Amino acid sequence: xxxxxxxxxxxxxxxxxxxxxxxxxxxxxxxxxxxxxxxxxxxxxxxxxxxxxxxxxxxxxxxxxxxxxxxxxxxxxxxxxxxxxxxxxxxxxxxxxxxxxxxxxxxxxxxxxxxxxxxxxxxxxxxxxxxxxxxxxxx
Amino acid sequence: xxxxxxxxxxxxxxxxxxxxxxxxxxxxxxxxxxxxxxxxxxxxxxxxxxxxxxxxxxxxxxxxxxxxxxxxxxxxxxxxxxxxxxxxxxxxxxxxxxxxxxxxxxxxxxxxxxxxxxxxxxxxxxxx
Numbered sequence: 001x002x003x004x005x006x007x008x009x010x011x012x013x014x015x016x017x018x019x020x021x022x023x024x025x026x027x028x029x030x031x032x033x034x035x036x037x038x039x040x041x042x043x044x045x046x047x048x049x050x051x052x053x054x055x056x057x058x059x060x061x062x063x064x065x066x067x068x069x070x071x072x073x074x075x076x077x078x079x080x081x082x083x084x085x086x087x088x089x090x091x092x093x094x095x096x097x098x099x100x101x102x103x104x105x106x107x108x109x110x111x112x113x114x115x116x117x118x119x120x121x122x123x124x125x126x127x128x129x130x131x132x133x134x135x136x137x138x139x
Numbered sequence: 140x141x142x143x144x145x146x147x148x149x150x151x152x153x154x155x156x157x158x159x160x161x162x163x164x165x166x167x168x169x170x171x172x173x174x175x176x177x178x179x180x181x182x183x184x185x186x187x188x189x190x191x192x193x194x195x196x197x198x199x200x201x202x203x204x205x206x207x208x209x210x211x212x213x214x215x216x217x218x219x220x221x222x223x224x225x226x227x228x229x230x231x232x233x234x235x236x237x238x239x240x241x242x243x244x245x246x247x248x249x250x251x252x253x254x255x256x257x258x259x260x261x262x263x264x265x266x267x
Contacts, residue, residue: 040225043218046250049183053257056198057264060191070187079187083180090176093169100166132184 027114034118035092038085045082080129087128088121161220168217175210182207195261204262208255215251219243 023029055066069075095113098104104113152158182203186194197203222243230236 036225039218039221043222046214046218046254050250050254050257052187053198053254053261056191056194057257057260063191063194067188067191079184083184086176086180090173093173097166097169128180128184136188 027118028110031092031095031114031117035089035096038089038092041085042082042089045078045085048078048082080125083128084121084125087124088117091117091120091124161223165217165220168213168220171213172210172217175206175213178206179210198258198261199264201262204258207258211251211254211258215247219247222247 052066052070055062070079095104095117098113104110182197186197189197198207223240226236226239226243230239
């Protein structure tokens, strides 16, 4: 403890390597950050999906409660966001699997794949929900 | 003249004694999740807002139940080791880190088992 304190007092001011706030955002860097954020969001979102499954298993009354939540504006917004996060994380995962093979590290490929991730995830999510709303017969 | 020593190379399974286990498990579970993803999206979005009887019968279908169970299994394994890396990256204090890593495992197993229990209860409770 005393040793750690002594080290703290005698810390030499060394140059630090630049961190996030120094760089202007590049698409691959933004996609990397979003990949992690969507991953964490999906992690906590599993609570909602598990609640829905448990409610279905518990019987009609419990299921009605869960359905009311998921049918509400908040519930639908959460589901929409969850769908996007899932698709985005999946597309980002495909990008990483391609990188794992050692391919696609030239800047052009990196940019194409990263823009493809965000454009693809937004397009697929909107198309999917347009389909769902159409099947439902409107909002 | 090379100034490097052989110490730059990882020997055998490395200091954590796990080799590429974590890396490989993340990849296997991600490929499994990708294969199951169209099905999982369809099942959730088709059933949210559907009548209770439809939901019960669909999730009670053995093929659907097994695929949902597989998706739960691969997702839980994937998210557990994913969150493990996030914790290891950002939590520096040793005590807090160990506590959070444990909580991560508890949370993942709890959510996974609860989901699997619900699916099994639905499918065992329904006559085909």
